[in-house]
Amino acid sequence: xxxxxxxxxxxxxxxxxxxxxxxxxxxxxxxxxxxxxxxxxxxxxxxxxxxxxxxxxxxxxxxxxxxxxxxxxxxxxxxxxxxxxxxxxxxxxxxxxxxxxxxxxxxxxxxxxxxxxxxxxxxxxxxxxxxxxxxxxxxxx
Amino acid sequence: xxxxxxxxxxxxxxxxxxxxxxxxxxxxxxxxxxxxxxxxxxxxxxxxxxxxxxxxxxxxxxxxxxxxxxxxxxxxxxxxxxxxxxxxxxxxxxxxxxxxxxxxxxxxxxxxx
Numbered sequence: 001x002x003x004x005x006x007x008x009x010x011x012x013x014x015x016x017x018x019x020x021x022x023x024x025x026x027x028x029x030x031x032x033x034x035x036x037x038x039x040x041x042x043x044x045x046x047x048x049x050x051x052x053x054x055x056x057x058x059x060x061x062x063x064x065x066x067x068x069x070x071x072x073x074x075x076x077x078x079x080x081x082x083x084x085x086x087x088x089x090x091x092x093x094x095x096x097x098x099x100x101x102x103x104x105x106x107x108x109x110x111x112x113x114x115x116x117x118x119x120x121x122x123x124x125x126x127x128x129x130x131x132x133x134x135x136x137x138x139x140x141x
Numbered sequence: 142x143x144x145x146x147x148x149x150x151x152x153x154x155x156x157x158x159x160x161x162x163x164x165x166x167x168x169x170x171x172x173x174x175x176x177x178x179x180x181x182x183x184x185x186x187x188x189x190x191x192x193x194x195x196x197x198x199x200x201x202x203x204x205x206x207x208x209x210x211x212x213x214x215x216x217x218x219x220x221x222x223x224x225x226x227x228x229x230x231x232x233x234x235x236x237x238x239x240x241x242x243x244x245x246x247x248x249x250x251x252x253x254x
Contacts, residue, residue: 005241012227012228012229016227016229017227020227021174023225025224025225027225038220038223041216041219041220041223042220044212044213044216044217045213045217047166047209047212047213048209048210048213048214048217050170051164051209051210051213051243052202052204052210052243053252054169054173054206055206055238055243055247056173056207057173057227058206058247058250059250060195061186061189061193061194061254062188062250062254063184063251064186065185065186065187068189069186072177072178072180072184075175075177075178076178076179076180080178081175081178084170084174084175087174088167088171088175089169091162091167091170092167094159094162094163094166095162095163095164095166095167097160098160098162098163099163102160103191105156110159113188118204119185120251121242122163124163127164128163128164131164131168132165132168133163133168134165134168135145135165135172136168136171136172136176137172137194139168139172139176139182139183139192140172140176140181140182140183141176141182141183141191
């Protein structure tokens with residue numbers, strides 16, 4: 001675990017700072033559960049970056065065929081494909097972990113009957129397969 | 142009276158974006174980021190405009206990308222606590238502000254296509 005406390009790095013007020021616990025910087029590296037937690041949270045950085053990338057693609061699409069072909073060529077380049085592969089990997093980690101915790105956010109009882117975690121997760125995976133097939137079919141039509 | 146409890150609104154956007162991302166993002170990344178650039182089953186400007194430019198494509202596309210950005214803004218802002226960076230007004234402006242600006246941009250792009 002790395003040392004170093006976190007004073008002086010915040011932009012909260014002094015009153016708020018008084019209530020903030022001080023933690024070692026690398027606190028999550030000591031336990032597999034916390035490492036997995038931070039990895040899971042990190043998926044959002046890649047989802048955000050790729051969503052912005054797709055937004056740039058949309059902008060190119062609006063600007064015309066020439067701009068769109070440039071965006072396409074960048075993403076067909078081996079480095080572009082590697083970037084997409086990394087983003088796809090994190091996106092799938094997000095899907096797996098999101099469906100794992102979804103039963104905790106879903107209603108526990110519907111019409112007096114217990115809703116099992118397996119039913120919630122199973123339904124979401126069925127939805128995932130259906131949506132994925134639809135998106136790919138529409139995309140390559 | 143000042144509305145102090147903004148967290149439920151941002152959590153709802155985080156949840157909606159997280160669900161849409163979980164269900165649709167992998168397939169969208171495969172189609173737009175791999176198949177179209179490689180020219181598998183289309184990818185030319187005219188073909189992509191036909192898919193994304195119809196009313197359904199515009200609405201779903203802008204909805205997906207903007208909600209994923211709200212999801213990311215919320216999760217990154219909260220994740221900053223875990224890294225010892227305690228987010229205040231500046232971090233809020235950079236995360237939620239970016240998501241808000243991108244949402245506006247996507248609406249403009251959806252209308253312009």
